[in-house]
Amino acid sequence: DAKTTQPPSMDCAEGRAANLPCNHSTISGNEYVYWYRQIHSQGPQYIIHGLKNNETNEMASLIITEDRKSSTLILPHATLRDTAVYYCIVRTSYDKVIFGPGTSLSVIP
């Protein structure tokens, strides 16, 4: 079973920041937070992952709360091409990747 809770859908205006929340209240100390996204008719695409510290790459930023029970994926300037289903996944380095239903993000012109 997925160890995360995400809102089923969100809207974001084009050019604005998209902030996608994820709750993982039962996360353990050796579990990482991963984010993938899936654009229609494609396979999922890795975005970012982190353990404790906030992370940033060319795609997004990941903010993890100090107690690690929740996190937020930030797309700083959303474009129409960011419309996708976003999956938040919690796993250890030895777990298989288990997907939940994710958040369907719609970027609106």
Next chain:
Amino acid sequence: GAGVSQSPRYKVAKRGQDVALRCDPISGHVSLFWYQQALGQGPEFLTYFQNEAQLDKSGLPSDRFFAERPEGSVSTLKIQRTQQEDSAVYLCASSLASGVEKLFFGSGTQLSVL
């Protein structure tokens, strides 16, 4: 190619037919995963290989599903005596190693069983 390649992209089968779905992982990737994705759902784990060894097949829904990776590279997912409930997108992913490595996914094979 640079990515994970799956073939065929689309497959239509009559109920009761056997099908074989192919996955070409990224060269040098040790780990290979198969997922099944029903319409409107997240991908569901089927099975996992490390090189040629199938380390986890806990997600295979029945004994009609069989996967192999005989030389530790290309993998085939075989479904025998297909049923309508097998209709889904079958996704393959590979990673450089086990552990925290990110997964690279193919575009999937969309199977329709009539």
